[in-house]
Amino acid sequence: EVQLVESGGDLVQPGGSLRLSCAASGFTFSSYAMYWVRQAPGKGLEYVSTISSNGDKTYYGNSVKGRFTISRDNSKNTLYLQMGSLRAEDMGVYYCARLRGTWYFDYWGQGTLVTVSS
Amino acid sequence: QSALTQPPSVSGSPGQSVTISCTGTSSDVGTYNRVSWYQQAPGTAPKLMIYEVSNRASGVPDRFSGSKSGNTASLSISGLQAEDEADYYCSSYTTSGTVVFGGGTKLTVL
Numbered sequence: 001e002v003q004l005v006e007s008g009g010d011l012v013q014p015g016g017s018l019r020l021s022c023a024a025s026g027f028t029f030s031s032y033a034m035y036w037v038r039q040a041p042g043k044g045l046e047y048v049s050t051i052s053s054n055g056d057k058t059y060y061g062n063s064v065k066g067r068f069t070i071s072r073d074n075s076k077n078t079l080y081l082q083m084g085s086l087r088a089e090d091m092g093v094y095y096c097a098r099l100r101g102t103w104y105f106d107y108w109g110q111g112t113l114v115t116v117s118s
Numbered sequence: 119q120s121a122l123t124q125p126p127s128v129s130g131s132p133g134q135s136v137t138i139s140c141t142g143t144s145s146d147v148g149t150y151n152r153v154s155w156y157q158q159a160p161g162t163a164p165k166l167m168i169y170e171v172s173n174r175a176s177g178v179p180d181r182f183s184g185s186k187s188g189n190t191a192s193l194s195i196s197g198l199q200a201e202d203e204a205d206y207y208c209s210s211y212t213t214s215g216t217v218v219f220g221g222g223t224k225l226t227v228l
Binding site: 035037044045046047050059061095097100102103104105106107108109110111 | 121150152154156162163164165166169170175207209210211215216217218219220221222
């Protein structure tokens, strides 16, 4: 059974940092590109970042470019999102999702909540 | 990349049919048959319903169908059931090499 389990969400002050993790199981993690998608409270889904299957290519949404870094450790079947210079508008639930070849997400984690407040 | 445009809400009575539209541009929906739809019940993660415009994901009832015309994709739900009440999001591949989501549509079953 495919499972994606996010962790690391927390309350952090504006300007602070946080690292999210997404533990994958039930499939060959190293064969899939992965995404981070976020959802602000009461709002829609927003693209955050992408990483290729072997980690050599990364992409970011305009709102997080230069502040967030996506990475993965295929030996540990884990996806990461290092978040820095956090702002109130970064607050929300962060989901990791598995990307299929024709650009759709067939599995999503349950999400982890990031709260940015002083 | 601007979000795809969806109506904020739609509603229908049990047994009726509803259609949710998703309008993009020639940089996304209009160029690629890589439109997908997700259902999100309150407090849960999104669930894949439709991929590649019209293919149903595993386990999705055939009451759900997808289509596309020009820059607009659509999700149709026939024989509405109470369990269909949720938020629905469309998504498309873009010429930027990433994915863009719609703003979401809240479906209410009256």
